[in-house]
Amino acid sequence: MNSDRKPNDPASVASHRPAFPTPSDPADPDPVWITTLVENTVNGRELQAEHGLAFLIHTRRHCLLFDTGQSALLVRNAHRLGLDLGAVEAVVLSHGHYDHTGGLPAVRAAAPTARLFLHPAAVAPKFAGNLDGTTRAVGLNAAAAQTVSQAGDSVVWTAKPTEVLDGVFVTGAIPRLTPFEDTGGRFFLDEAGTRADPLVDDQALFFDTREGLVVLLGCAHAGVVNTLDAIDRFTGGRPIHALLGGMHLLQAGPERLEKTVVAIRGRNPALLAPAHCTGLAAVARLWTEFPGQCGSCAVGTSRRFLR
Numbered sequence: 091m092n093s094d095r096k097p098n099d100p101a102s103v104a105s106h107r108p109a110f111p112t113p114s115d116p117a118d119p120d121p122v123w124i125t126t127l128v129e130n131t132v133n134g135r136e137l138q139a140e141h142g143l144a145f146l147i148h149t150r151r152h153c154l155l156f157d158t159g160q161s162a163l164l165v166r167n168a169h170r171l172g173l174d175l176g177a178v179e180a181v182v183l184s185h186g187h188y189d190h191t192g193g194l195p196a197v198r199a200a201a202p203t204a205r206l207f208l209h210p211a212a213v214a215p216k217f218a219g220n221l222d223g224t225t226r227a228v229g230l231n232a233a234a235a236q237t238v239s240q241a242g243d244s245v246v247w248t249a250k251p252t253e254v255l256d257g258v259f260v261t262g263a264i265p266r267l268t269p270f271e272d273t274g275g276r277f278f279l280d281e282a283g284t285r286a287d288p289l290v291d292d293q294a295l296f297f298d299t300r301e302g303l304v305v306l307l308g309c310a311h312a313g314v315v316n317t318l319d320a321i322d323r324f325t326g327g328r329p330i331h332a333l334l335g336g337m338h339l340l341q342a343g344p345e346r347l348e349k350t351v352v353a354i355r356g357r358n359p360a361l362l363a364p365a366h367c368t369g370l371a372a373v374a375r376l377w378t379e380f381p382g383q384c385g386s387c388a389v390g391t392s393r394r395f396l397r
C-alpha cells in the first residue's frame with residue numbers, strides 16, 4: 091500500500107471507483123487493486139451484500155478472482171462498479187463451501203476461458219451440523235459442481251503452493267500444526283454427520299508488495315495462525331503487510347482468540363481487515379487490539395497496493 095497513507099485513509103479506500111487499469115503513472119509502476127465484490131456488508135449506492143466472499147484482484151496486465159460469493163451477485167456488483175468480469179483470467183476458490191463457490195457459473199459465463207484453481211477436496215460433498223442434530227448441505231451447489239466438471243483442462247488442482255499468475259500465489263493445502271485451531275464449526279463429509287470434514291481444501295491467496303505480503307483469506311478453516319505459518323515457510327518469513335478476509339472465529343474460545351491476536355501482533359500488519367465469517371466478537375477484539383490498523387472489506391471497497 092502507498093506508504094504515506096494509513097489503511098483507513100479515504101484516499102486508499104474508495105467506493106464506486108472504476109478500478110480497471112488506468113494510463114501509466116511513473117510514480118505508480120505496478121499497482122495491484124483489490125476490490126470486494128461480495129461480502130456480508132456493503133458500502134455504496136446500488137451495491138448489495140450477501141453472506142459470502144469474492145475479491146477481484148487486478149494489475150495493469152492481469153485480473154483474477156478469489157472466490158465468487160454464493161450467487162450471481164458478484165456479476166451485478168461488478169457491473170455497478172464499472173468492472174468487466176470478462177477480463178478475469180483465473181478464478182481461485184478458497185474452499186468448497188457454497189458461499190464462496192455459488193457465483194462460479196455466472197463467472198464462467200462472463201469469462202469462459204478463465205482457469206479455475208481449487209483443491210481436489212473442494213468438490214466433495216460437504217455438510218454442516220444443525221442444532222437439532224440434522225445436517226444441511228453447504229458444499230458446491232449443482233450448477234457450480236457442473237461448472238467445475240465441465241471446465242476440463244481449465245482446472246488446476248492446487249494441493250500444493252501454486253502460482254496463479256504474475257506473482258500471485260495460492261497456498262494449496264495448509265498443514266494443521268497448532269493445537270488450538272480447528273475448522274471452526276461442525277462440518278461433515280456425509281449427510282448423516284458421521285465423518286468430520288477437515289476442510290483440507292481450505293487455501294489462502296498471497297502476493298508480495300514493496301512493503302510485504304498481502305494475504306487474502308476465504309474462511310481460514312485451516313486456522314489463521316496455521317495459514318500465516320504456512321505462508322512464512324513458503325516465503326522464508328517475508329513480512330505481512332496486509333491480512334484481509336474471513337477468519338471464522340465465531341466459535342473460537344479465549345485461548346484461540348488470544349493466540350490468534352499474539353500471532354497477528356508478531357507480524358504487525360499495517361492493514362488488518364477481518365471480514366465475512368470472522369464473527370462480530372472477534373472483529374471487535376481485533377479492532378480493539380490493533381487500533382489504527384483495521385479496516386473493512388465491505389462490498390465496493392477498493393484498495394491499491396504497490397509492487
Ligand SMILES: [Fe+2]
Nearest residue numbers: 187189309367
Ligand atoms: Fe464462508
Ligand SMILES: [Fe+2]
Nearest residue numbers: 185187309311
Ligand atoms: Fe467456509
